[in-house]
Amino acid sequence: xxxxxxxxxxxxxxxxxxxxxxxxxxxxxxxxxxxxxxxxxxxxxxxxxxxxxxxxxxxxxxxxxxxxxxxxxxxxxxxxxxxxxxxxxxxxxxxxxxxxxxxxxxxxxxxxxxxxxxxxxxxxxxxxxxxxxxxxxxxxxxxxxxxxxxxxxxxxxxxxxxxxxxxxxxxxxxxxxxxxxxxxx
Numbered sequence: 386x387x388x389x390x391x392x393x394x395x396x397x398x399x400x401x402x403x404x405x406x407x408x409x410x411x412x413x414x415x416x417x418x419x420x421x422x423x424x425x426x427x428x429x430x431x432x433x434x435x436x437x438x439x440x441x442x443x444x445x446x447x448x449x450x451x452x453x454x455x456x457x458x459x460x461x462x463x464x465x466x467x468x469x470x471x472x473x474x475x476x477x478x479x480x481x482x483x484x485x486x487x488x489x490x491x492x493x494x495x496x497x498x499x500x501x502x503x504x505x506x507x508x509x510x511x512x513x514x515x516x517x518x519x520x521x522x523x524x525x526x527x528x529x530x531x532x533x534x535x536x537x538x539x540x541x542x543x544x545x546x547x548x549x550x551x552x553x554x555x556x557x558x559x560x561x562x563x564x565x566x567x568x569x570x
Contacts, residue, residue, distance in 0.1 A: 401543070408544035412562075415536040420559040423529045423563060427456045430556040431537065432567050433545050449547045450537045453530065460530045479514050 386394075419424055431450040438444065453460050473479045486507045493499040513523050540548075549555045554567040 401547075404541055405544045405547045408477075409548055412536075412540060412548065415539075416557050416562070417559075419529075419533060419536060422532065425525075426454070426529055427455075428556055428558045429453045429533050430554055432554050432569070433549060434494055434552045434567055436569070437446075446546050446551060448542060449535060453533060453537075455526070455530055455533065459525070473514065475512075479510075482510060486510070495562075500519050 419429075431448065431453050433446070434450040435446045436444045473482050488504055490500055490503045490507070493503060549562075549564050552567050552569070554565045556563045556565060
C-alpha cells in the first residue's frame with residue numbers, strides 16, 4: 386500500500402475513534418437527562434446485531450431501537466398509538482384517524498404482519514380514546530418513548546457497534562448501561 390493511502394487510513398481511524406468518543410459522551414449525558422426528565426423511567430433497552438441470514442443478501446449490522454422496551458415493556462404499540470393520539474384531540478380527528486388506519490389496512494392486505502399491527506393499533510386507539518385516564522397515561526408514556534428514540538436516533542449508527550458490541554441487548558438504567566448477550570434467529 387502506498388504511503389499516501391496509509392496516511393488516509395490512519396486519518397480515518399482517528400476520526401472514527403473521535404466520533405465514537407463523542408458518541409459515548411453524548412449517550413452518557415443524554416441518558417442521564419432522560420432519567421431526570423421522566424421520573425417514571427426505570428429502564429429502556431434495545432437490541433443490535435448482525436443477522437445470521439438475510440435471504441442471500443449481505444448480512445449487515447443493525448440497531449433495532451424501533452423495538453424498544455421501556456420499564457421492561459414492549460413499546461412498539463405505545464409509540465404507534467401514541468403518535469396517532471398526539472394528533473387526536475377531538476371526536477372529529479379521532480374519526481379521521483380511524484378512517485386513515487382502515488385505509489392503510491385495505492392497502493396492506495397482502496402483508497399480514499403490517500395488517501395485524503394496524504388492526505391492533507386501531508383497537509388500542511379505540512380503547513384508549515374512550516377512557517380519559519388511560520389516554521392521559523399513554524400520552525405521557527408516548528412522550529417518554531419519543532424522547533428516548535430521539536436520543537437514540539442521534540447516536541451515529543456506526544458508533545453503536547463500537548460502543549455496545551454485536552449480538553447485544555443494551556439495557557440502560559439510571560445506574561448505568563448493561564450490555565447482555567442477545568440470541569436471535
